[in-house]
Amino acid sequence: MTDITWRLTRILTRDNRQATIPNSIIGKELITNYSMPYMMFRVETFIVVSYDPDIEYVRNLILESLAHEEWIMHDKPIQVLLSEFTEFGAKLKVRCWIENFVETRISEDKLNTAIYKVLIN
Secondary structure, rough: OOOOOOOOEEHHHOOOOOOEEEHHHHHOOOOOOOOOOOOEEEEEEHHHHHHHHHHHHHHHHHHHHHOOOOOOOOOOOOEEEEEEEOOOOEEEEEEEOOOOHHHHHHHHEEEHHHHHHHHHO
16 A cells, blocks of 8 residues: 555555456455465366266376476465366366465466466476
8 A cells, every 4th residue: 555545545456457446446445455464375276177088087186287387385285176068078176375475477477378278298
C-alpha cells in the first residue's frame, strides 16, 4: 500500500503499478492481501487428458515429475485432482505451493511446462 486518504487508496500491484481505488468501492468488495500473513501461494492449472490412459498412471506420472522441481515447496501438498469429465477427456487440476506469490505467473509457466514435458514423452 502506498497511500490512504479519506477518498481513495493507492496500492502497488504485483506488476509494480500503482492502482488508485475509491474507498467507496473498497468498502463493498472483498480484498485479498497476498503478502500477509505469509508470502506463499498455491499455483494451479487445469489439463485435459484423453480417456485412454489409466487416470492413476497419469496422476502418478505428473506427481513424480513435479517431485523433482526445485521451485515447488515440497513440505506442502502437491495434488493432481480429477476435476470433471469433458467431451475430450478427464479434466485434472494440478496444484502446488510456491514460496512467494510474486512468482505466480512464472511458476504457472514452470508448472505447465513440467506437465507438458512429462505427458508428451
